[in-house]
Amino acid sequence: MSAATGNGNGGAGPVGFVGLGNMGGPMAANLVRAGYRVAGFDLAPKALAAAAEAGVEPAGSATEVVADADVVITMLPAGQHVLALYEDGGLLAAARPGTLFIDCSTIDVADARAAHEAAVRAGHQALDAPVSGGVVGAGAGTLTFMAGGDATEFARAEPLFAVMGQKAVHCGAAGAGQAAKICNNMILGISMIGVSEAFVLGERLGLSHQALYDVASTASGQCWALSVNCPVPGPVPGSPADHGYRPGFAAPLMAKDLGLAANAVRSAGVDAELGLRAAALYAAFAEGDGAAEDFSGIIRTIRQRSGGTPQAPATEQNGTPA
């Protein structure tokens, strides 16, 4: 959604923002542009300086950020950072009673529930609200928020979501936002592997990339991994595959999300064979060739493990070999 200007925040109080990295930095900047007063902190001086350039008031510590805030947003690497900051780091204790804590980091469902309980125990309100849309969506203010917590808290957060994103879904009680995020990404990880395996099999069978794309993208094989983020160059102009697998959605982030999904699968006792396998494949890919690649680059690992099959033969449809 487009950011409002001037007093477009409807008079809402100051926002504290902790974690001003690739995602948090531009999210905080959008709040500033919409007229919010935002105090921010990041352990990395470079991230803090970039946010200050965008109008965020830099603080000397995380607890300094919350002292004056109505709403505190965290955008941190993992659950351990959120939990450590909330309790040992004194964030909850330093905030005024009734502060709304919104954690937008992608973390374990169990950690999200623990963070929620800790916030409520300390006399605050809390939401888990992980996002999809990546760095581009964070900059453009077009993220999707998946929120878990009470309806009252969700309503209180909605104006902020409207500035930083284009869609916010209230998914249910505490932890439901994280649950929605990892379930969605488990579908995505599995489907990208499925699409990639099908393309490599097609190559082996002499089928061109374009022919397989033309059929599957209008048939029952259609999915986002095929029709938007196609793992072979050619059929979808502008896809990461068309740009040497430059992310896009980086493989290490997919590996992280599938790791969180695998944790949840195990603790919920679900027989999710493909989800667990996808987590293992992406973990290996992200540690190796995929460390700096889009997650669709996993097709190259599959091709290699299939004996380095040549890519799709040229046909009338695609003209040149991919």
Ligand code: NAD
């Ligand atoms: P990032 O590493 O760029 O930013 C995290 C920031 O948190 C860093 O600048 C780090 O210095 C700071 N930090 C860590 N501990 C801190 C502490 N105790 N106090 C203050 N600052 C602290 O990561 P990112 O890409 O911005 O991702 C943030 C979260 O968003 C992650 O949970 C990630 O999984 C999720 N996410 C990322 C993307 C993406 O495309 N990058 C997309 C969706 C969700």
